[in-house]
Amino acid sequence: MQKPIPPPPAGQPPPVQVVRLRKVYRDVAAVDGIDFTLAAGAVTALLGGNGAGKTTTISMLMGLVIPTSGEARVFGADMARERHRVLHRMNFESPYVDVPMRLTVRQNLEVYGRLYGVRHLKAQVAATAADLRLTEFLDRPYGKLSAGQKTRVSLAKALLNEPELLLLDEPTASLDPDTADWVRAKLQDYMRTRRATVVLASHNMAEVERLADRVIMLEQGRVIADETPAELIQRFGRSTLEEVFLAIARRTRAGEESVA
Amino acid sequence: MSGASQPGRPSRRLNEQTTLAASAGRIWGMVLRYWYVIRSSWPRTAELIYWPLVQMLMWGFLQSYLASTTSLAAKAAGLFIGAVLLWDILVRSQLGFAVAFLEDIWSRNLGHLMMSPLRPSELVAALMAVSFIKLMVAMVPVAILAYTFFGFNVLSLGFPFAAFFANLVLTSWALGLVSTGVVLRWGLGAESFAWLIVFVFLPLCCVYYPVDTLPAWLQPVALALPPTHVFEGLRAIVLEGRFVAAFMAKAFVLNVIYLALGFAAFTYFLQSARRHGTLVQMGE
Numbered sequence: 231m232q233k234p235i236p237p238p239p240a241g242q243p244p245p246v247q248v249v250r251l252r253k254v255y256r257d258v259a260a261v262d263g264i265d266f267t268l269a270a271g272a273v274t275a276l277l278g279g280n281g282a283g284k285t286t287t288i289s290m291l292m293g294l295v296i297p298t299s300g301e302a303r304v305f306g307a308d309m310a311r312e313r314h315r316v317l318h319r320m321n322f323e324s325p326y327v328d329v330p331m332r333l334t335v336r337q338n339l340e341v342y343g344r345l346y347g348v349r350h351l352k353a354q355v356a357a358t359a360a361d362l363r364l365t366e367f368l369d370r371p372y373g374k375l376s377a378g379q380k381t382r383v384s385l386a387k388a389l390l391n392e393p394e395l396l397l398l399d400e401p402t403a404s405l406d407p408d409t410a411d412w413v414r415a416k417l418q419d420y421m422r423t424r425r426a427t428v429v430l431a432s433h434n435m436a437e438v439e440r441l442a443d444r445v446i447m448l449e450q451g452r453v454i455a456d457e458t459p460a461e462l463i464q465r466f467g468r469s470t471l472e473e474v475f476l477a478i479a480r481r482t483r484a485g486e487e488s489v490a
Numbered sequence: 491m492s493g494a495s496q497p498g499r500p501s502r503r504l505n506e507q508t509t510l511a512a513s514a515g516r517i518w519g520m521v522l523r524y525w526y527v528i529r530s531s532w533p534r535t536a537e538l539i540y541w542p543l544v545q546m547l548m549w550g551f552l553q554s555y556l557a558s559t560t561s562l563a564a565k566a567a568g569l570f571i572g573a574v575l576l577w578d579i580l581v582r583s584q585l586g587f588a589v590a591f592l593e594d595i596w597s598r599n600l601g602h603l604m605m606s607p608l609r610p611s612e613l614v615a616a617l618m619a620v621s622f623i624k625l626m627v628a629m630v631p632v633a634i635l636a637y638t639f640f641g642f643n644v645l646s647l648g649f650p651f652a653a654f655f656a657n658l659v660l661t662s663w664a665l666g667l668v669s670t671g672v673v674l675r676w677g678l679g680a681e682s683f684a685w686l687i688v689f690v691f692l693p694l695c696c697v698y699y700p701v702d703t704l705p706a707w708l709q710p711v712a713l714a715l716p717p718t719h720v721f722e723g724l725r726a727i728v729l730e731g732r733f734v735a736a737f738m739a740k741a742f743v744l745n746v747i748y749l750a751l752g753f754a755a756f757t758y759f760l761q762s763a764r765r766h767g768t769l770v771q772m773g774e
Contacts, residue, residue: 255767289770292605296764310764317607318507327601330523330593332530337522344519345606347512371530387602 243306245270245395245427246291251300253286253451260286262451263300268444270394271425275438275459278448279479284431287448288397291429292322304395318346323388324399325381331373335364335383338372339390346391354390362386362416378409385413389420396420398430402437414440435472445471449482507607516608520616524590525623538586538624542578542632549574550640569728570698571642576724577697579629580658580717581688586624587617587666588673588684595678604769610760614753617670618663625659650727653738654720660745661716662688667752671759677768697721716744 246268253261261283268274276284289295290302293313301308307315329338336355343351359365362382367375372383381401388396401417402410414437421428421441432438438445439459447455447462455462455478459471466474528535553570591613594600603613636642644651669684694708695717701709712718723737763769 253767285770286767289767294601294604294764294769295767296761314607314609317605320605322602322605324601326598328598329602330527330597330599332597333523333526337526341519341523341526342602342606344522345516345603345608347507347515347607 242270243303244268245272245305246429247301247303247306248287248291249301249303251287251290251302252298253283253290253295254298259451261290261297261448264448264451264453266446266453266456268427268429270427271421272444273421273428273430273442274444274446275442276429276431276446276448277435277438277475279482281450282448283451284448285399286451288399288429288431291397292320293317318391319393320395320397321346321388321391321393322397322399323384323401325377325384325401325403326399327384328380329372329383329387332371334369334371335359335375335386336368338383339386342387343390348391358386358390362389377404378406381405381409381413385416392424394424394426396426396428398428398432400432400434401430402432402434410434410437417441435470435475439471447475447478449478454478513609513612516612517615517619520608520613521619521623524593524616524620527590527593528624528627535627538582538628539631542582542628543635545574545578546571546632546635547639550636550642554640568640568642569725571636571640572644572647572724572728573697573721575629575632575636575642575644576654576658576717576720577692578632579625579655580662580691582628583621583625583659583662584665584669584688585685586621586628587663588669590617590620590624591666591670592673592681592684595673600769610757614667614756617666621662621666622659647727650723650733650738654723657716657720657738657741657745660742660749664745664748664752665691667749667756671752671756674756674763675759675766675768677771691715691717694718695721700725714744716741716748719744 244267246266248264248266251261251264252259260281264283264287266274276287278284286295287302290297291304291309293302293309296310301310303309304313305316305319307313329342333341336359339355339358340351343355348354355368356365359368362385364379364382364386367379367383372380375383385401388398398417402413405413417428418441420426428441430438430442443458445455445457445459445462446453455465457465462474463469463471466477468474468477528538549570553568556570594603633644636644647654665687669687672680672683694704694712695715696704696712697717701712701718701722704712719737719741723734723741726732726734726737
């Protein structure tokens with residue numbers, strides 16, 4: 231099922247390489263021996279129900295969780311041991327992780343800009359804020375913004391260092407359809423102009439169809455599909471990715487009930 | 491955002507990451523982050539000063555009363571006030587360290603920090619700097635009050651005060667490292683540990699009485715704590731008018747050991763949190 235991966239430029243490791251990656255909490259395998267490699271500029275969606283292993287996989291890619299066995303490599307660096315070599319080349323956005331509420335948008339972006347070593351920081355903050363329609367909120371505390379505005383701040387923080395690898399965990403969760411659409415367009419624009427490699431975890435199948443050119447579906451910590459959205463839809467004989475997702479989820483549930 | 495560089499190479503819009511200057515930039519970024527929090531809320535600033543002031547007033551008036559009724563207290567003018575001042579240095583500095591770290595957990599910001607290029611040693615350096623800033627915010631008004639109300643001029647102690655101060659701050663950082671490490675590993679369920687750890691020292695490091703007061707079996711424990719030597723040193727100055735350098739040397743050697751153990755504990759707990767996945771749970 232693995233799609234052939236275009237080889238990385240000579241002498242450069244792929245942006246993401248996951249080899250027999252496994253994470254066991256007590257006696258439960260959250261991630262159970264998965265392998266995949268992402269090419270530069272690829273937009274890959276990690277899909278799966280709750281507990282499928284998406285968050286654990288992304289956490290291991292960030293180096294926040296150490297694998298039980300196997301390797302998660304980013305730009306060639308083993309994220310369990312040498313993640314500080316490459317952390318400045320990646321960033322992360324999730325509505326479930328905030329930036330400090332009491333700090334203004336400008337202060338938050340300045341702080342993160344310094345952490346990522348962004349040059350010409352004031353100009354970069356101003357440009358990023360303008361690009362994400364945040365200029366008028368720059369001096370407002372983050373905690374006093376609406377959900378949509380907070381998402382834009384989170385996105386600004388994630389794009390401030392112009393990451394080559396962007397990890398997105400449900401980037402449009404809890405947004406109204408108009409704002410969500412705007413965020414997706416902004417992400418598409420960034421991916422196109424920067425040729426960034428993107429890993430996207432989402433439960434929004436329309437979003438995945440629009441943004442991702444590859445889908446890795448996880449179930450109980452294992453990869454059960456690794457194809458383009460179109461191939462996946464065709465293989466399951468459905469008309470949308472959402473129908474594929476539901477079919478797999480129901481098949482899994484039926485299997486669990488028959489075992490029980 | 492459109493100034494693309496080739497994938498696989500760091501953006502030309504980022505500074506070199508491995509230099510000392512880059513490290514200093516990240517530490518400064520974190521110091522700013524904590525400073526913005528202090529600056530954004532006057533109740534928090536008032537809270538920093540409130541307890542040290544209350545303590546100083548209470549012990550200062552008690553000292554005044556005792557001085558009028560007993561000859562020892564009259565002779566030892568400044569003993570209680572000096573002890574309160576030094577004890578508060580230890581408490582405020584440790585809390586300043588631990589609470590700054592807790593801010594990032596309360597604000598669900600830890601995930602972003604931990605996946606940024608910020609290194610653990612840089613986070614620790616920033617926490618140390620912020621604890622010092624908070625200590626200054628809290629203790630300068632208290633020192634002024636001690637002089638104005640009770641005639642106790644802490645600066646008149648000169649070099650000994652600098653030695654007391656430095657040793658207590660070092661101990662507070664060691665305690666801060668252990669307490670934040672515990673919170674990293676076990677999450678906010680262990681938050682109270684960060685608030686309370688320093689108070690274990692209150693009876694043991696003999697703030698208001700000599701080490702001889704303790705039972706014989708407890709005295710070695712007290713002498714293994716750096717602040718005990720600081721408070722013994724304070725009593726030597728106030729009661730006998732002499733500075734005993736050996737007390738400060740012992741405190742300093744113990745502090746070096748405590749700091750090394752504190753940093754080792756912090757590193758161990760951070761690694762343990764990465765193995766157990768607790769960083770992710772706290773970050774969200």
